[in-house]
Amino acid sequence: MPDSTSPRTTVKRLPDRAAYDRETVNAILDEALICHVGFDDGEGPIVIPTIHARVGNTLYLHGSAASRMLRTIGRGVPMCVTVTLLDGIVLAKSHFHSSMNYRSAVVVGRGQVVDDAAEKDTAFAAIAEKMAPGRWDGARRPNDNERRATLVVAIPIVEASAKIRRGGPDDDPEDLMLDFWAGVIPIATNRGPPEEYVADPL
Amino acid sequence: MPDSTSPRTTVKRLPDRAAYDRETVNAILDEALICHVGFDDGEGPIVIPTIHARVGNTLYLHGSAASRMLRTIGRGVPMCVTVTLLDGIVLAKSHFHSSMNYRSAVVVGRGQVVDDAAEKDTAFAAIAEKMAPGRWDGARRPNDNERRATLVVAIPIVEASAKIRRGGPDDDPEDLMLDFWAGVIPIATNRGPPEEYVADPL
Numbered sequence: 001m002p003d004s005t006s007p008r009t010t011v012k013r014l015p016d017r018a019a020y021d022r023e024t025v026n027a028i029l030d031e032a033l034i035c036h037v038g039f040d041d042g043e044g045p046i047v048i049p050t051i052h053a054r055v056g057n058t059l060y061l062h063g064s065a066a067s068r069m070l071r072t073i074g075r076g077v078p079m080c081v082t083v084t085l086l087d088g089i090v091l092a093k094s095h096f097h098s099s100m101n102y103r104s105a106v107v108v109g110r111g112q113v114v115d116d117a118a119e120k121d122t123a124f125a126a127i128a129e130k131m132a133p134g135r136w137d138g139a140r141r142p143n144d145n146e147r148r149a150t151l152v153v154a155i156p157i158v159e160a161s162a163k164i165r166r167g168g169p170d171d172d173p174e175d176l177m178l179d180f181w182a183g184v185i186p187i188a189t190n191r192g193p194p195e196e197y198v199a200d201p202l
Numbered sequence: 203m204p205d206s207t208s209p210r211t212t213v214k215r216l217p218d219r220a221a222y223d224r225e226t227v228n229a230i231l232d233e234a235l236i237c238h239v240g241f242d243d244g245e246g247p248i249v250i251p252t253i254h255a256r257v258g259n260t261l262y263l264h265g266s267a268a269s270r271m272l273r274t275i276g277r278g279v280p281m282c283v284t285v286t287l288l289d290g291i292v293l294a295k296s297h298f299h300s301s302m303n304y305r306s307a308v309v310v311g312r313g314q315v316v317d318d319a320a321e322k323d324t325a326f327a328a329i330a331e332k333m334a335p336g337r338w339d340g341a342r343r344p345n346d347n348e349r350r351a352t353l354v355v356a357i358p359i360v361e362a363s364a365k366i367r368r369g370g371p372d373d374d375p376e377d378l379m380l381d382f383w384a385g386v387i388p389i390a391t392n393r394g395p396p397e398e399y400v401a402d403p404l
Contacts (some may be wrong), residue, residue: 008243008245008246008248013360033288033291033302033389034288034302034304036238036240036249036251036284036286037249038238038240038243038247038248038249038282039247040246040247041210043210043280043310044210044242044280044281044282045240045241045242045247045280045281045282046210046240046282046285046308046310047238047239047249047282047284047288047308048308049238049242049284049304050304051302068388077354078245078246078247078292079246079247080240080246080247080248080249081249081250082238082249082250084236084238084251086235086236086391089235089333089334089393091334091337091340091341091396092341093342093345094339094341094342094343094348095326095330095338095341095343095344095348096342096344096345096348096351096352097343098330098333098337098341100235100236100253102236102251104251106248106249106250108245108246108248110337118208124297128300130298131291131293131300132291132293132301132387135293135300136297136385138293138381138382139293139294139295139297139300139384140295140296140297140298140377140380140382141296141297142296142297142298143298144393146296146297146298147229149298150288150298150348168397168399169399175342178342180340180341180342181340181396182399183396183397183398183399184342184396184397184399185334185394185396185397186392186393186394186395186397187235187391187393188341188390188391188392188394189288189389189390189391189392190390190391191291191387191388191389192387192388192390193388194293194383194385194386194387195370195385195386195387195388196383196384196385197370197371197384197385197386197388
């Protein structure tokens with residue numbers, strides 16, 4: 001269901017790679033551990049990576065109350081959040097048709113600072129669970145000072161799109177018999193074995 | 203040597219995590235397979251992922267001559283290229299001190315379209331070698347039609363910064379004895395075994 005398109009998030013190039021349904025956008029937002037936030041710092045666009053979490057149709061960002069990025073987007077200026085999952089390097093017989101397999105989602109809109117304590121905790125919990133499932137109950141929750149020191153910005157997921165490329169190279173027929181290797185090098189982002197840090201008993 | 207700082211790329215938060223030397227910035231740019239490009243599409247900032255390659259102090263982006271992103275930044279408007287390497291999820295005893303280990307580089311500036319055929323090939327070669335070492339000689343090179351259909355934008359790496367977080371959680375001393383697991387879940391981006399695509403012999 002194209003419930004979240006607009007001229008800005010309509011994929012102009014290669015529209016066969018585009019998807020607008022909320023489920024596809026949400027799945028990409030949820031799988032990605034970090035996003036890239038675009039905003040104007042007064043001199044031009046700037047892009048900053050950060051962790052995000054989605055709750056329903058809202059995207060939450062959080063960080064220090066002193067963060068320039070959060071303070072700027074918290075004022076409700078136009079902004080963009082993009083996440084990208086890289087799935088493979090597509091090597092065609094020609095450089096021209098070489099490409100990447102990926103799933104990306106772009107959300108444009110305006111954020112607003114979350115002041116409500118319960119909604120702030122909802123955002124904290126979602127971010128903790130994204131870092132490690134079950135983690136919200138697995139660490140000390142924020143106290144009042146920490147809550148005050150942390151800015152949470154909510155971005156409604158209204159204008160959004162996804163773009164996906166999958167599969168092998170799309171070579172020109174006349175290139176197919178060229179004696180070059182063609183195929184896909186899969187790319188995966190993996191979590192390794194957890195490394196415990198034990199406090200030094202002083 | 204801080205040869206590439208400016209007020210815009212000075213890391214305001216946690217300056218101990220910041221690095222400005224060209225070698226550090228270059229190493230991050232080179233290791234990252236994709237970047238996120240921020241520009242203003244006329245209605246606000248937008249962030250688009252793409253592959254990049256660095257040659258000396260120049261960053262190259264390429265793609266279809268019809269790409270809105272490349273046509274916009276090719277006009278020399280203010281823009282930003284950010285790359286992020288995610289290295290780990292840092293789980294502290296408290297949610298407040300939980301974090302991510304990462305290496306990121308931010309380049310701000312203005313791009314320009316590359317018309318010179320030799321420089322265009324330099325960019326194509328650098329991108330091919332980034333996708334797979336030795337690949338520039340391992341696939342058919344662009345012909346004149348393909349060269350015309352491909353836009354290359356060069357961005358001088360003048361104003362740039364890197365930000366790096368490494369190591370374990372920085373817990374408050376009074377939290378150290380809490381009975382929660384604390385440590386790092388390493389994150390790695392890995393290339394899997396190449397999957398060959400063999401042309402259907404029709």
